[in-house]
Amino acid sequence: MTHKTLFEQISLKKSYLCVGLDTDIRKIPAHLLKEADPVFAFNKQIIDATLDFCVSYKPNIAFYEAMGAKGWESLQKTIEYIPKSHFTIADAKRGDIGNTSGLYARTFFDPTSSGLSFDSVTVAPYMGSDSVLPFLEFENKWVILLALTSNSGSADFQRITADDKPLFEHVLIKSQEWAGADRMMYVVGATQAKDLKYIRGIVPDHFLLVPGVGAQGGSLEEVSKYGMNKSCGLLINASRSIIYAGNGTDFAIKAGEEAQRMQQEMAVYLDKYCNQIERPF
Amino acid sequence: MTHKTLFEQISLKKSYLCVGLDTDIRKIPAHLLKEADPVFAFNKQIIDATLDFCVSYKPNIAFYEAMGAKGWESLQKTIEYIPKSHFTIADAKRGDIGNTSGLYARTFFDPTSSGLSFDSVTVAPYMGSDSVLPFLEFENKWVILLALTSNSGSADFQRITADDKPLFEHVLIKSQEWAGADRMMYVVGATQAKDLKYIRGIVPDHFLLVPGVGAQGGSLEEVSKYGMNKSCGLLINASRSIIYAGNGTDFAIKAGEEAQRMQQEMAVYLDKYCNQIERPF
Numbered sequence: 001m002t003h004k005t006l007f008e009q010i011s012l013k014k015s016y017l018c019v020g021l022d023t024d025i026r027k028i029p030a031h032l033l034k035e036a037d038p039v040f041a042f043n044k045q046i047i048d049a050t051l052d053f054c055v056s057y058k059p060n061i062a063f064y065e066a067m068g069a070k071g072w073e074s075l076q077k078t079i080e081y082i083p084k085s086h087f088t089i090a091d092a093k094r095g096d097i098g099n100t101s102g103l104y105a106r107t108f109f110d111p112t113s114s115g116l117s118f119d120s121v122t123v124a125p126y127m128g129s130d131s132v133l134p135f136l137e138f139e140n141k142w143v144i145l146l147a148l149t150s151n152s153g154s155a156d157f158q159r160i161t162a163d164d165k166p167l168f169e170h171v172l173i174k175s176q177e178w179a180g181a182d183r184m185m186y187v188v189g190a191t192q193a194k195d196l197k198y199i200r201g202i203v204p205d206h207f208l209l210v211p212g213v214g215a216q217g218g219s220l221e222e223v224s225k226y227g228m229n230k231s232c233g234l235l236i237n238a239s240r241s242i243i244y245a246g247n248g249t250d251f252a253i254k255a256g257e258e259a260q261r262m263q264q265e266m267a268v269y270l271d272k273y274c275n276q277i278e279r280p281f
Numbered sequence: 282m283t284h285k286t287l288f289e290q291i292s293l294k295k296s297y298l299c300v301g302l303d304t305d306i307r308k309i310p311a312h313l314l315k316e317a318d319p320v321f322a323f324n325k326q327i328i329d330a331t332l333d334f335c336v337s338y339k340p341n342i343a344f345y346e347a348m349g350a351k352g353w354e355s356l357q358k359t360i361e362y363i364p365k366s367h368f369t370i371a372d373a374k375r376g377d378i379g380n381t382s383g384l385y386a387r388t389f390f391d392p393t394s395s396g397l398s399f400d401s402v403t404v405a406p407y408m409g410s411d412s413v414l415p416f417l418e419f420e421n422k423w424v425i426l427l428a429l430t431s432n433s434g435s436a437d438f439q440r441i442t443a444d445d446k447p448l449f450e451h452v453l454i455k456s457q458e459w460a461g462a463d464r465m466m467y468v469v470g471a472t473q474a475k476d477l478k479y480i481r482g483i484v485p486d487h488f489l490l491v492p493g494v495g496a497q498g499g500s501l502e503e504v505s506k507y508g509m510n511k512s513c514g515l516l517i518n519a520s521r522s523i524i525y526a527g528n529g530t531d532f533a534i535k536a537g538e539e540a541q542r543m544q545q546e547m548a549v550y551l552d553k554y555c556n557q558i559e560r561p562f
Contacts, residue, residue, distance in 0.1 A: 062384035068395035072350040103343035114349035128434025153409025162443040
């Protein structure tokens with residue numbers, strides 16, 4: 001999917017919501033456990049109920065891998081089921097030496113290899129350029145690089161300061177040599193608005209994938225105010241607050257309601273913060 | 282496997298060789314492609330031919346994932362086939378927020394979840410403490426944390442200097458708060474002996490997993506001289522130079538010969554550098 005198409009979808013739906021399909025077999029409603037593939041049965045209903053209110057889906061690969069080969073089958077069925085209008089993110093946080101990253105790229109981008117065809121994959125920056133570049137060899141596919149994550153441990157290394165810049169800023173600057181805003185996005189944790197403002201100054205044009213709104217507690221309005229650019233530039237992820245909004249037979253209805261609630265809030269912020277000429281920073 | 286048992290195996294076999302099972306279906310001998318599971322058929326023969334000369338096996342997970350669900354089945358069969366005497370490493374370079382790292386830990390350590398039961402997993406440090414700690418909740422299982430990797434891109438961030446210390450040193454120091462030498466190892470690329478000497482000064486007691494010897498060109502004697510401690514403290518990985526030593530029907534014989542050649546060299550270095558009272562640094 002291109003940058004232009006993604007923004008068109010955002011404008012059309014008045015939503016920049018990404019639904020995190022972090023489907024844990026231990027947490028899904030009991031009545032689904034009798035299905036042949038409970039994880040896919042759950043995802044299918046979640047997708048049906050939320051697709052009008054979101055522009056993206058992001059399965060975190062750990063939830064599928066933890067089930068072994070069976071989990072990969074559920075993942076494959078899920079990705080095939082998501083409409084092409086939606087931007088798909090393999091939240092895998094991979095990264096290895098060049099030829100091995102090339103294999104991870106095939107895993108998530110080349111359906112003739114693994115059966116999977118995502119639009120993008122999250123990548124960890126620690127190993128540097130040659131761990132990231134192989135993902136960019138696939139046309140129209142995106143790298144979403146970890147910059148500043150939303151967990152408490154992010155302070156351990158991401159905020160270490162060298163040459164008056166925290167490590168995450170080095171990552172943002174260096175990686176712009178590898179690809180532009182048409183092929184690369186960044187993961188930016190939503191826990192602090194001041195960080196988002198600072199980061200927007202370094203990468204004005206890139207999309208930011210923002211976890212940490214919803215169950216993790218970030219404010220949707222603050223993130224939108226400080227993170228938005230003139231092409232929206234935000235994909236805001238909510239996982240648990242949507243997919244586990246209910247846990248009975250009506251779980252999908254509850255999930256749809258929560259996705260719609262977020263979409264309606266987003267429609268206001270798109271109007272308020274996206275079309276202005278003067279940016280708030 | 283405990284630190285003590287691993288050193289006993291090293292002493293018994295006079296080897297600290299780890300065989301990297303980076304099995305690429307595009308590179309294995311043609312006659313195996315008619316097998317029901319060519320990747321497992323290849324691995325089985327490689328294991329049979331090398332097990333007397335090595336103490337560890339390390340499948341890089343990318344090679345299996347790239348084949349989707351089928352690849353996970355090959356991986357599972359491979360891990361079950363490796364004798365319990367050998368230390369197994371899931372070279373996965375994972376790392377995510379706490380609850381998600383917990384799922385990756387289940388993936389590689391809990392056979393009731395994924396079907397896999399490795400002794401250890403490689404973890405990327407970028408996301409900090411809570412991305413690493415969930416792996417340490419599994420008794421007798423190890424984290425092998427990326428410190429200084431062997432690829433060219435390692436210079437992009439790992440050598441960035443803050444407070445007069447490169448990032449990889451911050452990783453080595455901080456992570457010692459999370460676990461000791463009985464539960465944690467470090468990945469240290471073997472391309473430069475001076476780095477190894479420097480790192481050994483920071484982590485005197487830990488095992489180091491050293492890739493980059495063999496096809497990537499590091500010197501086995503230099504690594505042994507500067508990296509060894511009194512419990513050996515080294516696992517030296519060779520992948521392509523062993524598993525692709527031959528490409529005919531005798532590929533396993535060739536692999537065994539190359540593993541034996543390395544083991545014989547290692548026996549000399551164990552005698553020369555491991556038992557001395559005065560360390561060379």
